[in-house]
Amino acid sequence: MKKYLWPSIKLTLLLVIVLGGLYPLFLAAVAKLAPGKGDGVTVTHNGRVVGYENIAQKFTDDKYFQPRPSTVDYNAASSGGSNKSAGNPDYLKTVQARIDTFMAHNPDVKKEDIPAELVTASASGLDPHLSPEAAYVQIPRVAKLRGIPADRLKQLVDANTKPPVLGVLGVATVNVLKLNIALDDLK
Incomplete structure (x- = not known):
């Protein structure tokens, strides 16, 4: 021993x-x-810190682009997913409720045109990015509520789209917080 x-x-x-x-x-x-x-990388606007670049924020007003749903209500202190399988009945009810809510707020969008990321949460529940397509599908609602032409909003989304790293690694993304700040800055 x-x-x-x-x-x-x-x-x-x-x-x-x-x-x-x-x-x-x-x-x-x-x-x-x-x-x-x-x-963490902070996002500042008008000299004030308004959020973090890699943590999603909740936007409750329909005049803003909405981020992915969050299982933790966008609370960075308790990040995490639901851990339910895609076939779990409770999970399917949650996704259907999100689809119904999205369609109620975006009546011009057909169910089959809703990107999956807008009705499913990320693994952390804090993903601050959307695909450009998920931002484009929200343009009619935002344009109508803000009185901004849809083509101008598409240009704004395109200007806030970050391409894949080196053009091939990953996918194009739009940071929702930065997009909404740019939206508020439109004259």
Whole structure:
């Protein structure tokens, strides 16, 4: 027993130092090199912080573009998905309720034209991005409520669309918070 005790104690102390001290310090140092210096990238408007670039925000007014639904009510302190399978009856009821709500607020859109991302939450419940198509489908509602021509809103969505990295990695995305800030800034 003595033969194994001392090596076990040494290994435990080594792992405590490496994994409990050095590794977290290394990650903190790497984070300081990232945009936002490890504190998240804030979005400012008129000199005021209005949100974070990578955390969705709730927009309740129909005159704004709506983000993906959130299972955590856009609370970054408790991110997470529903963990229900696509065939789960409770999940299907939730999705149908979201479809019904979307159609009630967007009467010009046919059910088959609703992008799935507008009625399903992301894994974190905090995804701040939509595809350009999910933003385009909301244009008739926003145009009608704001009195802005639809083609002008399409230009705004296009101007706020971030292409895939290097043109091939990932998909084009629209940050909903930045899009809504640009929408408010339209004269």
